[in-house]
Amino acid sequence: xxxxxxxxxxxxxxxxxxxxxxxxxxxxxxxxxxxxxxxxxxxxxxxxxxxxxxxxxxxxxxxxxxx
Numbered sequence: 001x002x003x004x005x006x007x008x009x010x011x012x013x014x015x016x017x018x019x020x021x022x023x024x025x026x027x028x029x030x031x032x033x034x035x036x037x038x039x040x041x042x043x044x045x046x047x048x049x050x051x052x053x054x055x056x057x058x059x060x061x062x063x064x065x066x067x
Contacts, residue, residue: 012039013059022052 008031015025026036040055049055 008035009039009043012036013043016040016056017059017063 008029011029012025015028016022020028022036022040023033025031026033031039040052043059044050044052044055047055047058049058
């Protein structure tokens with residue numbers, strides 16, 4: 001993952017985990033809806049998941065392992 005994008009990826013992932021709809025993530029962190037979509041796509045490719053629900057579940061498991 002590109003280190004320059006990591007903070008935004010983390011913010012998008014955290015908001016997804018908090019149940020924030022993708023349409024509200026952009027305004028919450030100051031990026032466009034298209035940018036949110038690209039970040040979600042990049043995170044999904046990095047984790048090799050193809051479905052938003054699986055992405056959120058994967059992120060939740062990763063967060064639980066870190067805790």
